Amino acid sequence: MPDTDTETAAMPASACPVAAEIGAELFEPGSQERWFESYRVLHERAPIARIPGKGWLPGTDAFIVSRFEDIAAITRDPRFFDLMPPEASPAAGGSSAVEAEIFREEGFGETVDAASTLRPTVEQHKRYRMQLWDPWVGPEGAERHRDMVTAAVNGLIDRWIADGRVEFVRQFAAPLPQTVITTILGFPLEDMPMLKKMEEAQVRRFVHGAGPKNELPEEVDRENAAVLVDFHRYIQDQIDEKRKRPKEDMISFLTQTEYEGRRLSDGEIISIAVLMHIGGNETTQYALTSEALLLAERPDVVAELRADRGKIRFFVEEALRLHAPTQGGAGGRFVPEDMEVHGVEIPRGSLLHLRFGAGNRDAELCPEPAELRLDRKNPGRHLTFSMGPRNCPGQGISRLEQNIAVEALVERLDNLRIAPGRNDFRHQPGIMLGLYELHLAFEQRV
Numbered sequence: 001m002p003d004t005d006t007e008t009a010a011m012p013a014s015a016c017p018v019a020a021e022i023g024a025e026l027f028e029p030g031s032q033e034r035w036f037e038s039y040r041v042l043h044e045r046a047p048i049a050r051i052p053g054k055g056w057l058p059g060t061d062a063f064i065v066s067r068f069e070d071i072a073a074i075t076r077d078p079r080f081f082d083l084m085p086p087e088a089s090p091a092a093g094g095s096s097a098v099e100a101e102i103f104r105e106e107g108f109g110e111t112v113d114a115a116s117t118l119r120p121t122v123e124q125h126k127r128y129r130m131q132l133w134d135p136w137v138g139p140e141g142a143e144r145h146r147d148m149v150t151a152a153v154n155g156l157i158d159r160w161i162a163d164g165r166v167e168f169v170r171q172f173a174a175p176l177p178q179t180v181i182t183t184i185l186g187f188p189l190e191d192m193p194m195l196k197k198m199e200e201a202q203v204r205r206f207v208h209g210a211g212p213k214n215e216l217p218e219e220v221d222r223e224n225a226a227v228l229v230d231f232h233r234y235i236q237d238q239i240d241e242k243r244k245r246p247k248e249d250m251i252s253f254l255t256q257t258e259y260e261g262r263r264l265s266d267g268e269i270i271s272i273a274v275l276m277h278i279g280g281n282e283t284t285q286y287a288l289t290s291e292a293l294l295l296a297e298r299p300d301v302v303a304e305l306r307a308d309r310g311k312i313r314f315f316v317e318e319a320l321r322l323h324a325p326t327q328g329g330a331g332g333r334f335v336p337e338d339m340e341v342h343g344v345e346i347p348r349g350s351l352l353h354l355r356f357g358a359g360n361r362d363a364e365l366c367p368e369p370a371e372l373r374l375d376r377k378n379p380g381r382h383l384t385f386s387m388g389p390r391n392c393p394g395q396g397i398s399r400l401e402q403n404i405a406v407e408a409l410v411e412r413l414d415n416l417r418i419a420p421g422r423n424d425f426r427h428q429p430g431i432m433l434g435l436y437e438l439h440l441a442f443e444q445r446v
């Protein structure tokens with residue numbers, strides 16, 4: 001926890017264990033297949049572990065934070081509201097200086113600056129979330145999409161239910177959130193194949209970027225930014241069309257609504273649409289995939305869910321806790337002043353890598369943290385959507401999709417199982433826990 005009141009002298013940062021040296025590897029090639037073991041090592045040996053030279057400012061380090069309480073405290077601490085040091089880069093968190101420069105050159109400077117024009121303070125950030133996001137994807141706003149989501153879930157299952165087998169990622173977990181986010185934003189559904197390419201470019205740094213700052217080689221960053229400029233142009237065309245002919249969708253709403261006594265600029269609307277897209281697709285895809293895998297591995301759990309549909313909500317929360325799609329925070333928190341975190345002196349300019357997936361498996365959070373249990377007292381108490389002012393604004397819609405999907409899978413498929421000999425269970429690298437493929441077999445339930 002920041003600023004702990006310990007009696008013992010805090011450890012200087014330089015004496016803090018180096019993660020790779022104690023056998024806890026999070027960013028090295030192939031390490032994603034051993035993350036959960038690394039979390040046990042971190043919890044036992046170094047709740048704060050160092051990655052030398054990877055801080056925000058020159059000469060500083062990055063620190064992995066793996067305990068539930070420490071991560072929760074940092075997300076709630078207003079000192080960490082600014083994600084990046086003002087002197088490090090002009091770009092918004094999760095982006096890069098190269099990307100920001102290219103967006104500006106291409107006329108999208110307003111989009112780069114949107115974080116500071118829309119939500120520079122904690123109070124404005126709250127209003128921004130409440131007025132612009134919550135009516136569409138917040139816990140209550142998401143409910144307006146229940147019928148649309150249910151139809152999308154069943155429509156996808158209809159396409160393969162007679163086959164008795166499915167490659168679940170490609171045929172369900174990826175297209176479901178794409179359909180949902182595309183519909184909410186009001187993009188034409190026939191654009192989905194093109195939008196998929198944009199989505200891949202958006203998450204490229206979180207999958208193929210190096211270390212806790214998700215750094216791409218400059219050439220790749222430039223090529224990627226060029227694709228994203230096309231995406232910005234596409235959204236601009238959509239805004240132009242919706243300003244002329246508004247419909248019942250989020251972009252039309254953003255073109256019409258008043259925020260802080262004024263209309264939003266096109267650049268600000270683009271920033272929101274981009275965030276919806278980047279936040280809403282892959283993350284929910286990974287959650288749905290983990291849920292299907294757990295159902296296939298645990299027929300006893302399927303039986304329990306069928307016997308009591310009220311437990312589906314508990315199952316979804318446990319799956320989210322155990323297999324957090326965003327295992328590590330994107331970007332990383334900037335340390336704005338010298339401080340102490342869990343007994344380590346951390347200098348200004350360092351980077352805190354919040355390891356949500358490790359916090360979720362902390363024995364101090366719940367008993368038997370590696371176990372899936374449907375009777376946890378506080379099933380939603382995990383870090384998968386983070387906490388504090390920057391917690392995930394899309395958790396309402398994502399939870400809705402997952403609950404409806406799990407119910408339909410349990411309801412419509414019998415004897416769901418892993419298709420023998422067809423899975424290697426490989427995960428992509430980066431900060432997210434995503435299976436490349438999941439081949440399942442089943443019978444149609446009658």
Ligand code: HEM
Nearest residue numbers: 137275276279280283284287325326385386390392394398
């Ligand atoms: C299972 C699905 C999802 C997971 C695991 C997830 C996880 C997260 C996490 C961990 C954060 C970071 C918060 C922080 O740094 O403290 C975040 C932020 C964010 N998420 Fe999600 N998310 C999911 C779904 C969605 C959806 C469906 C949307 C949009 C509809 C969305 C939009 C965003 C945005 C815009 C932010 C940035 C918030 C800010 O800085 O204010 N996410 N999400």
